[in-house]
Amino acid sequence: SAVISQKPSRDICQRGTSLTIQCQVDSQVTMMFWYRQQPGQSLTLIATANQGSEATYESGFVIDKFPISRPNLTFSTLTVSNMSPEDSSIYLCSVENRTNYGYTFGSGTRLTVV
Amino acid sequence: QQPVQSPQAVILREGEDAVINCSSSKALYSVHWYRQKHGEAPVFLMILLKGGEQKGHEKISASFNEKKQQSSLYLTASQLSYSGTYFCGTPDQGAQKLVFGQGTRLTINP
Numbered sequence: 395s396a397v398i399s400q401k402p403s404r405d406i407c408q409r410g411t412s413l414t415i416q417c418q419v420d421s422q423v424t425m426m427f428w429y430r431q432q433p434g435q436s437l438t439l440i441a442t443a444n445q446g447s448e449a450t451y452e453s454g455f456v457i458d459k460f461p462i463s464r465p466n467l468t469f470s471t472l473t474v475s476n477m478s479p480e481d482s483s484i485y486l487c488s489v490e491n492r493t494n495y496g497y498t499f500g501s502g503t504r505l506t507v508v
Numbered sequence: 509q510q511p512v513q514s515p516q517a518v519i520l521r522e523g524e525d526a527v528i529n530c531s532s533s534k535a536l537y538s539v540h541w542y543r544q545k546h547g548e549a550p551v552f553l554m555i556l557l558k559g560g561e562q563k564g565h566e567k568i569s570a571s572f573n574e575k576k577q578q579s580s581l582y583l584t585a586s587q588l589s590y591s592g593t594y595f596c597g598t599p600d601q602g603a604q605k606l607v608f609g610q611g612t613r614l615t616i617n618p
Binding site: 395425427435436437438439442486490491494495496497498499500501502 | 510538540542548549550551552553554555557595597600604605606607608609610611
């Protein structure tokens with residue numbers, strides 16, 4: 395299975411600022427997925443990041459708020475911009491494993507906006 | 509569209525069995541199951557790729573009824589380590605991206 399290194403693991407940020415979350419995968423993958431998980435809730439897909447093209451955003455998520463970069467097949471970043479307390483959540487990246495078709499998740503970034 | 513899981517929460521004693529259900533209002537082509545422990549990322553348990561398929565993983569198994577558009581996860585002789593929140597996930601409109609159910613919190617007491 396793929397191994398994902400995600401950082402930072404947690405951060406406390408001031409409202410109005412931005413935070414960039416990084417995910418590094420130990421193998422090349424076509425798509426990377428970014429999810430948000432609010433406390434006690436399920437995982438909600440933010441966007442799908444393909445290398446060499448614009449990310450595809452889900453309903454309710456926009457590029458200006460959550461810009462994504464995908465410079466190569468092993469790396470992606472998600473930025474949470476102009477943060478407000480409502481952005482406090484856990485953010486996770488994920489990739490599909492070619493061997494078993496399951497998805498591997500990064501360890502998550504626990505974001506608190508104050 | 510988000511699959512629906514039931515029950516939302518289960519409390520068991522060690523050694524008891526549990527069944528978690530996942531259903532969809534639209535056709536299912538595959539179903540994933542994940543377990544998430546508190547403070548950790550979700551971990552892949554298994555995928556069911558076709559109707560009627562059943563899979564096992566230690567004492568955790570699952571079935572997939574394509575006609576009924578539902579899947580069930582079976583946990584037998586539960587262990588303390590089985591505690592966590594279980595999510596089913598289904599591909600959205602045939603794409604690779606997964607849509608997850610709301611989760612079922614399983615608590616195993618000694």
